[in-house]
Amino acid sequence: AQSVRIYNQERPHTALQYKTPDAVHRAFLQQ
Structure with a gap:
């Protein structure tokens, strides 16, 4: 449930x- 909440809260930002999408993916990997 927490992962779904994080997905729903972080993705719009x-x-x-x-x-x-490539920039989003690379930024996610750098966290």
């Missing part, structure tokens, strides 16, 4: 901050 990354979508607003980054332009391409």
Whole structure:
């Protein structure tokens, strides 16, 4: 349940901050 909550809360923010799916993926891997 927590992973679903994190996914739902974090994904919109990354979508607003980054332009391409590749950038989002690379930013996620760097965390």
